[in-house]
Amino acid sequence: MLQFETLPPSFATLLQTLGPCFTAPTFRTFAVLVAGMIAQPGRHTVTGMLTAAGLAGVWHHAKAHWFFSRARWCADALGMAVLAVIVEQLLPADAAMLIAVDDTLFRRSGRKVYATGWWHDGAATSKRRDATGWGNRWVIAAVVLWLPFTDRPVALPVAFALCTKTGPTPQVLAGRLVTRIAAAYPHRQIDVVADAWYASAAGPAGATVGKTRQRAFPPGVTLTSRLRANACLNAIAQPIPGARGRPRRIGTRLGKPADLAATATFTPTTVRRYGRTDTIHIAQITRLWYGAYRSQAIRVILIRDPDSKTSTGYDLALVTTDLTSHPEHIVARYAARWSIEVMIEDAKQTTGVGQARNRTPPPSPAPSPSD
Structure with a gap:
């Protein structure tokens, strides 16, 4: 025993x-x-x-x-305890904390299993883009680390949130997880990376409707994500001296990322990503994505391989709220996001996460004496 x-x-x-x-x-x-x-x-x-x-x-x-x-x-308290061990033992004192956010589906059977529903399943074997599955959907926040004995970044999960059909959206839950981490380490720079589903998670509440209006990122926390191909971008409005009335909030409409790529100036840059060093062409433009961020300036980074034959003029478009870091650092930061995908696959296929099926609803809070 x-x-x-x-x-x-x-x-x-x-x-x-x-x-x-x-x-x-x-x-x-x-x-x-x-x-x-x-x-x-x-x-x-x-x-x-x-x-x-x-x-x-x-x-x-x-x-x-x-x-x-x-x-x-409490699973939240346990996750913060694990985070404390990671920060103290594996993260240099002056290093920024890189947080990768993603979600995954644990398939379940039975209509009475708690918090189940039909969700998009990114790991589905079906070739249909709208592949769905019945089960529990979890939003995960993981610390991304570069360890001396590995040749690629490693993601270690520290915070989780269960999605429900009637509860907050995944974007809102992601903001809450990041807020919890930032509150534990208020003096450390925190950068978040996520896929296109969370591209607007750091935007103001007034830029959306419904339950997503509850989304929020802590001040000073940056978000880097993949820019949607249909995102409509605008120039930053320039004040007109002597003009009467309220200043304009947005400038000229510039179109989609493909429209930016048609007139952008690309510069050859060396980037370390995916375990190798590549030479790519990068163009960076500071613009407005009014539909997601209102009048908050964001930076668009267009990436194109030297031998690319893409018809859009770029291979990858990133959007970031980080307006100061070098573009090659932003590209490398986003490439490290893939570690959370590897972590989720390893957790399911190797560690067996999700095979213990005993999730129950959290207990209701006890009524106060005044109730």
């Missing part, structure tokens, strides 16, 4: 740093389940973790299920 005292000292020490998130009995259950998950060569179900830990027939399986459904611990 697996005992906490028999775990490798380095692993036991790492688990001990997370001990304040649990009560003493709950922490022992947590440590055993984590060790069993790592040792399990088969499916990583709750009973599978107990079997790998040598506790099948010793502990009743209800004890492990109780840990997930009824025990008093």
Whole structure:
């Protein structure tokens, strides 16, 4: 039978740093389940973790299920404790924190499973662009690190939010996760990277309607994402001396990214990305994306390979709220976003995340005495 005292000292020490998130009995259950998950060569179900830990027939399986459904611990607090370990041990004191945001679908069956619905499944094997699946959709925020023993960036997840059909949108949930991380480290520069789905997540509330109006990014946090091909861009309005009335909020309509590429000046630049050094052509333009960011200036970075034959004039268009960093740094930063895609695939295929199906609704808050 697996005992906490028999775990490798380095692993036991790492688990001990997370001990304040649990009560003493709950922490022992947590440590055993984590060790069993790592040792399990088969499916990583709750009973599978107990079997790998040598506790099948010793502990009743209800004890492990109780840990997930009824025990008093908070996943948000646990994620922030993991983040603290990452920042203290793996991130230099003067380095900016790079956060990758994405979402994924854990397929489920059954109409009564909590918070399930039909969602877009980016990992679907179907060739249809609108491939969907029934299950739970999670928004994930991960810290991206460059470790000395790897040749590519690594994403370590630290915050999660469950999407529901009646709750906040993924863009709103992403903003809340980033806000939580920024609140824990207010004096550290935080840069966020995400795919095109979250391109407007840092925009003001007045730039959208419905539940997405709740979105918000903390001041000073930058967002870099892929610019949508149909985004309508405008010049920054220039004040006219002596003109009467309210100044214009937007300038001349410039069109879509393809229209910018037709008149942009591209410069050869060397960029380190995807584990190799490439020479690409880059054009950067500071403009307005009024539909997403209103009068807040954003920077558009157009990327084109030297031997590209694209008909749009560019191969990739990025949008960023970072107006000061060098464009090659922005390109490398966005390329590091791919690490969260690798992390999600590894978590599902190797670690077995999602195979333990015991999600329950969070308990309702107790009524106050005045109610």
